[in-house]
Amino acid sequence: MARIAVIGAGMGAMATAARLAVAGHRVTVYERAATYGGAVGRFERDGFAFDTGPGLLHLPAVYRDLFVKTGKRPLEECAELTQVDPAARHLLADGTAVTLPNAxxxxxxxxxxxxxxxxxxxxxxxxxxxxxxxxxxxxxxxxxxxxxxxxxxxxxxxxxxxxGSGLLRRxxxxxxxxxxxxxxxxxxxxxxxxxxxxxxxxxxxxxxAVVLPYMEQTFGSWYVRGGIRELATAVYERCRERKVEFCFGAPVREVLERDGRAAGVLLADGTRVEADAVVCGTDPRGLLVPLLPGALPWPADAAPPRTEALSRSTLFLALRGPRPGDAVHRTVVHSPDARPVTVLRPDDPAGRPDADHEAVTVSAVCTGAGVPAGELLAAAERAVPGLRERLLWREEHTPADVARDTGAVDGAVPPPALAGAGGRWLYPANATALPGLYLAGGWAHPGGGLAHAGMTGALVAGLIVEGAGFRGSQ
Ligand SMILES: Cc1cc2nc3c(=O)[nH]c(=O)nc-3n(C[C@H](O)[C@H](O)[C@H](O)COP(=O)(O)OP(=O)(O)OC[C@H]3O[C@@H](n4cnc5c(N)ncnc54)[C@H](O)[C@@H]3O)c2cc1C
Known part of the structure; x- marks a missing residue:
């Protein structure tokens, strides 16, 4: 039984922790925040509740596999997954509306x-x-x-x-x-x-990158009743069942190194924790790079760390009046001169105080500078007629809030890894050049997003349990 220290309680880190615990290791997760889930949080006020991170799940198979491999109760018994149908309504810039069925x-x-x-x-x-x-x-x-x-x-x-039409492309x-x-x-x-x-x-x-729409159209878009945060809760509870220990309010400052191996972590309060292996489930740019100067934890010939990733701006809207029966869960509002805005209206009593109110989440992919709340609100009005008259209050969640939730530099949200473009959309390998130090979560291969980061759990656990020869579990 090895002692394993996991940095961060994001989805990738928790998926790794549960699998390692099942393999018989003693796993402790050090999380700087007061709760688990990282990006997969929940904002609650006056009986309203909103997911602060993803609002939909794609490729639930990743989490089904995690639950099958780590215990007796399958995912469906631990969280209620429902297909979102229609998958999305698109309001195009010219006013055309298209409603796409799910899967x-x-x-x-x-x-x-x-x-x-x-x-x-x-x-x-x-x-x-x-x-x-x-x-x-x-x-x-x-x-x-x-x-x-x-x-x-x-x-x-x-x-x-x-x-192309005879065009020679370089x-x-x-x-x-x-x-x-x-x-x-x-x-x-x-x-x-x-x-x-x-x-x-x-x-x-x-x-x-067209594999991403393919994935959605083929495997469907899913919602978790009670909010996607319930998925994080289910994974956290599975970790607890497998005796993973969690230390909250415990920021890691440094990865300890002894005799050329990762030997544990140093917490911000000065506590030194010895471990046989360390799994970093956070943006390594914030933690490992400054702390291992001159010894970047990935080999010189490895895919370089991704440094650019877009963030998210989000508005949580508390509305008076019931959610209309014909409202669509996801509407994407296009405009000629701005990025598309996504409006989520889950039909979920867990998100509203009663049936006479509605919770709506409006978000846009953006740079670290964010999108002005007024711009998001204007787009949301196209999806929700009469929105301004129904608005009780609104709460803004900026890239700075994403940075607070995840620790990622500039609130960047890493996307899934992609092939092509000379490897610029790949991520560093899960095994690093420092023996005993592994990378999990969205900043490591195969990248971010609920499904991909969840897969880092299977990969890192496989590498630790089976060794460097591990070539995937299927
Ligand atoms: C607003 C938003 C919208 C998103 N939308 C989607 C979507 O639509 N679809 C999708 O698939 N994905 C989406 N994502 C991405 C998805 O949520 C993540 O890829 C996924 O949750 C995996 O996260 P992770 O494992 O990388 O951990 P993260 O969520 O990044 O969590 C990292 C954890 O590490 C902790 N930590 C950081 N530094 C330290 C330290 N020094 N010591 C201890 N702990 C530390 C943090 O507090 C945090 O808990 C979204 C993310 C955000 C923020």
Missing amino acids: SRGGVAAVLDQAFGPGSGDRWSGVLGRARDAWDATRRPLLEEPLWPDWQVLGRDPYPALR RPPTLAEMAGRELGGPLAALLEAMVLGHGVDPRTAPAA
Whole structure:
């Protein structure tokens, strides 16, 4: 039985902790905040409650697997998952509204044909079909396996972009360029908004980012009754069942090193904790880099740490009056001169004081500078008619709040890893150059987002339990 110190109680770190505890290790999580979950928090006021992080879950299979591997009760017995159908309503910049059904390729094609003319559905299905090829080619290396030593091969874009009209290209297209050429007009706007929703800028991302809409359309969008925070609670409780110990209010200042190995952690209050292995589940830029000067914890030939990631601006709206029966859970509001804004209206009594009130969450992917609350509110008004007259109060959550919740520099929210673009969208491997030090959570391979960060748990636990030869669990 090894002693393992885990830094942070985010989803990736907790998923790692539960798996290591099942393997017989003594695991202690050191979390600087007073609670678990990191980005997956909850804001409560006057009987209203809002998720402060993700509002939807994609690829629930990652958490189903975690629960199967760590105990007797499956995920469905620990949290109530429901499919969100329709998956989303898009209000396009020209005023057109399109409502896309959940996890239905044929249904989506039919809706697009109706909205934008015959052939639109086929064009969309063509792109999503090629996305499936990219997904099949990269699902294992970009989700289920530790980062390949020859990760450079993942720098090639697996999306089989259609050849342009004789135009000789010096580099593979970005997602936005591919969408413009293969879809154009409103279909391209839809695809770009779906990619941006994952925190990936379509103007700089490789075309392979199309695997993200593919993932949504194929495996569906899910909500957890009571809020996504309930998923964090379920994972935390599973950790506790497996005897993982949690120390809250315990910021880690340094990773201790002895004889060329990670040997424990130094807490901010000066406490030294000895451990046989250390798992860092936080933005390593804030912690490890300054503390191991000259000895970056990833090999020189490893995928470099990602430094750019977009953040989120969010508005929580408390409304008087009941949620209309025909309200859609997720509306994406497009505009010609600003980024799309997502409006979430879950039909969940846990989020409101009573049936005569409604809780609405409005958010946008943004840089660290954030989006003005007025801009978010104006977009929300297009999705929720009469919103201003119904507004009781609003609460703003800025990138600075994200930084407070996660510890990430500038409140950055790391997106999933992507193939293509020469490897610029990859993350450092989970095993570092310092033996005994591992990286979990959204800043390590295979990147951020609930599902991908959850997978770091399987990868890090596999590397610690089975050793460096671990090649994935499937
Ligand atoms: C506003 C917002 C919206 C999002 N929307 C989506 C979405 O729609 N879909 C999706 O899939 N994902 C989304 N995400 C991302 C998703 O929530 C995360 O990728 C996922 O929760 C995994 O997080 P993590 O494991 O990297 O840990 P994090 O959530 O980053 O948590 C890190 C933890 O480490 C702690 N910590 C930091 N430094 C220290 C230290 N020195 N010592 C001790 N503890 C420390 C922090 O307090 C925190 O608890 C969103 C995130 C945010 C913030």
